[in-house]
Amino acid sequence: MSRQSSKKRGGASAKGNGRAAANGAASDSGRLLRWYRDMLLIRRFEERAGQMYGMGLIGGFCHLYIGQEAVVVGIQACLGERDSVITGYRDHGHMLAAGMEARGVMAELTGREGGYSRGKGGSMHMFSREKNFFGGHGIVAAQVPLGVGLGFSHRYKGEDGVSVVYFGDGAANQGQVYESLNLAALWELPVLFVIENNKYGMGTSVSRAAAGSGLHARGGGFGIPGRLVDGMDVRAVYEAAGEAVAEVRGGRPAILEMETYRYRGHSMSDPAKYRTREEVNQMRRDRDPIERLRHVLESEGHADADALKAIDGEIREIVADAAQFAEQSPEPDPSELYTDVLLEA
Amino acid sequence: MPVAVTMPALSPTMTEGTLAKWLVAEGDRVSPGDVIAEIETDKATMEVEAVEEGIVAGLAVPEGAEGIEVNSTILWLRGEGESADAVPVVEAPPPVADPPPPAPAQPRREASKPQPASEIDYRGETVEITVREALRDAMAEEMRRDESVFVMGEEVAEYEGAYKVTQGLLAEFGPRRVRDTPITEHGFAGLGVGAAFGGLRPVVEFMTFNFAMQAIDQIVNSAAKTLYMSGGQMGCPIVFRGPNGAAARVAAQHSQCYASWYAHIPGLVVVSPFSAADAKGLLKTAIRDPNPVIFLENEILYGRRGAVPTDPDHTVPIGRAKVLRSGRDVTVVAFSRMCAVALEAADALAGEGIDAEVIDLRTLRPLDRETIAASIRKTNRIVSVEEGWPVAGIGSEIAAIAMEDAFDWLDAPVARVTGEDVPMPYAANLEALALPDAARIAAAARAVCYA
Ligand SMILES: Cc1ncc(C[n+]2csc(CCOP(=O)(O)OP(=O)(O)O)c2C)c(N)n1
Ligand SMILES: [Mg+2]
Numbered sequence: 001m002s003r004q005s006s007k008k009r010g011g012a013s014a015k016g017n018g019r020a021a022a023n024g025a026a027s028d029s030g031r032l033l034r035w036y037r038d039m040l041l042i043r044r045f046e047e048r049a050g051q052m053y054g055m056g057l058i059g060g061f062c063h064l065y066i067g068q069e070a071v072v073v074g075i076q077a078c079l080g081e082r083d084s085v086i087t088g089y090r091d092h093g094h095m096l097a098a099g100m101e102a103r104g105v106m107a108e109l110t111g112r113e114g115g116y117s118r119g120k121g122g123s124m125h126m127f128s129r130e131k132n133f134f135g136g137h138g139i140v141a142a143q144v145p146l147g148v149g150l151g152f153s154h155r156y157k158g159e160d161g162v163s164v165v166y167f168g169d170g171a172a173n174q175g176q177v178y179e180s181l182n183l184a185a186l187w188e189l190p191v192l193f194v195i196e197n198n199k200y201g202m203g204t205s206v207s208r209a210a211a212g213s214g215l216h217a218r219g220g221g222f223g224i225p226g227r228l229v230d231g232m233d234v235r236a237v238y239e240a241a242g243e244a245v246a247e248v249r250g251g252r253p254a255i256l257e258m259e260t261y262r263y264r265g266h267s268m269s270d271p272a273k274y275r276t277r278e279e280v281n282q283m284r285r286d287r288d289p290i291e292r293l294r295h296v297l298e299s300e301g302h303a304d305a306d307a308l309k310a311i312d313g314e315i316r317e318i319v320a321d322a323a324q325f326a327e328q329s330p331e332p333d334p335s336e337l338y339t340d341v342l343l344e345a
Numbered sequence: 346m347p348v349a350v351t352m353p354a355l356s357p358t359m360t361e362g363t364l365a366k367w368l369v370a371e372g373d374r375v376s377p378g379d380v381i382a383e384i385e386t387d388k389a390t391m392e393v394e395a396v397e398e399g400i401v402a403g404l405a406v407p408e409g410a411e412g413i414e415v416n417s418t419i420l421w422l423r424g425e426g427e428s429a430d431a432v433p434v435v436e437a438p439p440p441v442a443d444p445p446p447p448a449p450a451q452p453r454r455e456a457s458k459p460q461p462a463s464e465i466d467y468r469g470e471t472v473e474i475t476v477r478e479a480l481r482d483a484m485a486e487e488m489r490r491d492e493s494v495f496v497m498g499e500e501v502a503e504y505e506g507a508y509k510v511t512q513g514l515l516a517e518f519g520p521r522r523v524r525d526t527p528i529t530e531h532g533f534a535g536l537g538v539g540a541a542f543g544g545l546r547p548v549v550e551f552m553t554f555n556f557a558m559q560a561i562d563q564i565v566n567s568a569a570k571t572l573y574m575s576g577g578q579m580g581c582p583i584v585f586r587g588p589n590g591a592a593a594r595v596a597a598q599h600s601q602c603y604a605s606w607y608a609h610i611p612g613l614v615v616v617s618p619f620s621a622a623d624a625k626g627l628l629k630t631a632i633r634d635p636n637p638v639i640f641l642e643n644e645i646l647y648g649r650r651g652a653v654p655t656d657p658d659h660t661v662p663i664g665r666a667k668v669l670r671s672g673r674d675v676t677v678v679a680f681s682r683m684c685a686v687a688l689e690a691a692d693a694l695a696g697e698g699i700d701a702e703v704i705d706l707r708t709l710r711p712l713d714r715e716t717i718a719a720s721i722r723k724t725n726r727i728v729s730v731e732e733g734w735p736v737a738g739i740g741s742e743i744a745a746i747a748m749e750d751a752f753d754w755l756d757a758p759v760a761r762v763t764g765e766d767v768p769m770p771y772a773a774n775l776e777a778l779a780l781p782d783a784a785r786i787a788a789a790a791r792a793v794c795y796a
C-alpha cells in the first residue's frame with residue numbers, strides 16, 4: 001500500500017501515484033543499495049551510541065534517530081553540494097547522511113578533541129561548513145528561522161542552493177515557525193521545511209499538542225504547499241523530496257510532513273509511559289524502513305544475501321572504528337576552555 | 346568468545362539499578378532492538394534493548410537483583426555456533442571507569458579580544474552632523490564597501506526608519522539590500538543569524554531594544570553561542586542595533602536599558618556610543634567585526650550634533666573607553682546619554698573645587714578595565730552612572746573591577762548612581778525621579794570625596 005498522498009494547496013499541482021513514480025525513478029540497484037547502506041549506517045551508529053551512553057562514555061542528552069532513517073536518507077539523495085541543511089538536536093543521522101565522518105560525530109558524543117566541535121558542542125551541536133551542515137540546535141524550533149536565513153543567503157548571493165530545515169511535530173507548534181513560514185513565502189526564499197512527525201514531542205502525542213487538519217497543511221495560510229509523505233519508505237521520501245526540491249529551487253518554499261516513528265525514548269532517560277510496547281513493536285515489524293528496503297532489494301533482485309551481508313560487515317567496521325576513535329581521542333586541552341568565544345577582528 | 350552485556354546507565358545520574366525482570370532466557374535468540382530486561386532506576390522503570398545480535402548464553406544476575414552497578418555484566422551473548430561452555434562462570438564486573446580528574450582550575454580569564462592599538466587622533470576632515478546621520482553614514486559607507494552587508498528591520502526601507510536612522514538607504518541600495526520586515530522580531534532575528542551563518546553581514550534594526558526581548562533567544566542561544574559550540578567553525582558576523590534605554594514619557598514597556606542583559610553574555614560584543622563621531626566610527630567597526638555585536642543607541646541622542654570624521658576608512662576601536670574630561674579628584678564612568686549628564690555634574694563639581702574625570706565606557710563588553718583602573722589609580726575614587734536598574738547592573742561590574750584591579754588605590758567605597766529600582770513611570774515628575782540626574786551624580790561624587 002502506498003501511504004503517499006499529496007495535497008493541492010496554494011496552486012501546487014497534485015502529483016500522481018507516489019509508488020509508481022518511486023518505482024520508476026528509484027529502481028536503479030546502485031542507488032537502492034546506497035540508501036540501504038546509508039540507513040544501516042545510521043541505525044548501527046545510533047545503536048552503538050546508545051550502548052556507549054550506557055557505558056558512561058557519552059553524557060547528558062542524547063537523542064537517537066533509530067526508526068527515522070528513511071527521512072534523512074531519502075531527502076539527502078535529492079540534494080547537491082550547493083544546498084544547505086539545518087536541524088534540531090536529534091541530529092546524528094542528518095550529519096551522517098550529509099557525509100560527515102562517523103569518527104568525528106562519535107568523538108563529539110564522547111566529548112573529545114577529535115569531535116566535530118572539538119568536544120565543545122556534544123550530541124546536539126555539531127556543524128560542518130564543508131558539508132553545508134549548519135547544526136545541531138538545542139532550542140526547539142530555533143533552527144527554523146535560521147534555516148530561512150540560510151535560504152535568504154542563497155537567494156541574496158544569487159546562487160541556486162536550497163535550504164532544507166528539519167524540525168519535529170512538537171517544534172511545529174512554536175510561534176517562530178509561523179514567523180518563518182511567513183518570511184519565506186513573502187520573500188520567496190528557497191526553503192524546504194521538513195516536519196519529522198514521529199508522533200510524539202517527548203511524551204506528548206501530536207493529537208494532544210496540535211490542532212487542525214495536519215501539520216503539512218500549516219503553510220496554507222501563507223500559500224506554502226504541503227505534502228504528507230510516508231517517512232518510513234525511503235523511496236516515497238525520495239520521490240516526494242525530488243519534486244519539492246525542484247519547486248523550492250525554482251523560488252518558493254514548500255513543506256513536507258514525514259510520517260515517521262522513533263523506536264527509542266525521546267532521549268536516553270525516557271521511561272516511555274506514553275505509548276505501549278505493542279505500538280513500538282508493530283511499527284518495527286510492519287514499517288521498519290530498513291527491513292522494507294531489504295525486502296525490496298531481495299525480492300526485486302537488486303542484491304543477494306551475500307551482497308547485503310557485505311554491506312552489514314562494512315557498516316559494522318565503520319561503527320566499530322568510530323567507537324574506538326571516540327574512546328581513544330583525548331579530551332580537549334584545558335586551554336580550550338577560553339578559545340572560540342569570539343573571533344579575532 | 347561470548348560478549349558481555351552490561352548494566353546500562355539509563356539516565357545522566359544513574360549509578361546502579363535493580364534488574365526488575367528478565368524478558369529473555371538462556372538459548373533465546375536476540376537481535377538489536379529486542380527488549381531483554383526491565384530495569385528500575387532512581388527515576389523510573391525502563392526497558393533495556395539488545396544492541397548486538399546473538400544467542401543468550403547465560404544470565405549473569407538473577408531477576409530481582411538490586412544495586413547492580415552500572416557497567417557490570419548482566420548477561421552473556423554468544424554467536425551462532427559458538428559453544429555455551431565458553432561463558433565465564435564468575436566474572437568480576439569490568440571496572441567502572443573512574444571519572445577523569447577535573448581540569449585544574451584555570452585563572453579567571455576574560456574571553457576578550459586583544460586590545461586594539463590606541464585610537465589614532467583623527468586629523469582629517471570632519472563635518473558637523475547628528476548622531477542619526479552619523480549612524481546612517483556608517484551603514485551607507487559599509488554597504489558601499491562590502492556587498493554582503495544588508496540592513497533589515499521594521500520600517501527601515503520605505504518609511505526610512507521609525508526614528509529616521511536609515512534615511513536614504515533604500516534610495517541608494519534598493520530593496521534587495523534594505524529590507525522592510527513584517528513585525529516579527531523572533532523570526533527576523535533568527536533569519537539574520539542564519540544569513541550570517543550563510544556568509545552575509547546583516548545589520549538588524551530593532552525599532553527599539555524593548556522589542557528585542559521577543560528575539561533574545563536567537564541573539565543569545567544562536568548568535569552568541571554557536572561559535573563556541575562548533576569549536577570555532579561558525580562565526581556570526583551580525584549587528585543588532587536600535588534605540589535602548591529610557592525614552593521620554595512612554596512608560597515601562599518602552600523605556601528600559603538592556604546594557605547589563607547583553608553584557609552578561611560571552612560570545613557577544615556590546616557597544617553603546619555617546620558622541621556622533623563614536624556612533625559612526627563604532628558602528629563601522631561593529632559591521633566589520635566577525636562577531637555578533639549589540640549596538641545600543643539612544644533615541645534622545647539621535648538629534649545631538651557633533652564633529653564627525655568624513656574619511657570612510659576612519660573607524661573607532663571596540664573595547665576602548667574614552668576620557669571625556671580629565672580630572673584629579675574623582676572618576677565618573679558612564680555610557681550613552683548618561684555621559685551628557687555626567688559632564689553636566691562635572692561642571693557643577695568644578696565650581697565647588699572638585700575636579701572630576703569623566704569616562705565614556707563606549708564598549709560594555711569587553712569593558713576597558715585598564716582605562717578604568719588607571720583612572721582610579723589617579724583619583725582614588727569612582728562613581729558609576731547608568732540609566733538601568735541597580736541589581737546586577739553595569740555599575741555592579743564596575744564595582745567589581747574597582748576591587749579586583751585597583752583595590753589598594755581606593756580611598757572610598759565605589760558609588761553607583763542608577764535608575765531607580767522600579768518599572769518606568771509615565772507621570773512626568775515620577776519619570777524624572779526614576780532617572781539619574783546631574784544633582785544625584787554630583788552628590789555621589791561629593792560623598793566619595795567625603796566633601
Ligand atoms: C524552546 C524549548 N522548549 C522545550 C525544550 C525541551 N525539549 C527538548 S526536545 C522536546 C520535544 C520536541 O519534540 P519534537 O519537536 O516532536 O521533536 P522530536 O524530539 O520528536 O524529534 C522538548 C520539549 C527545548 N529544548 N526547547
Ligand atoms: Mg516528535
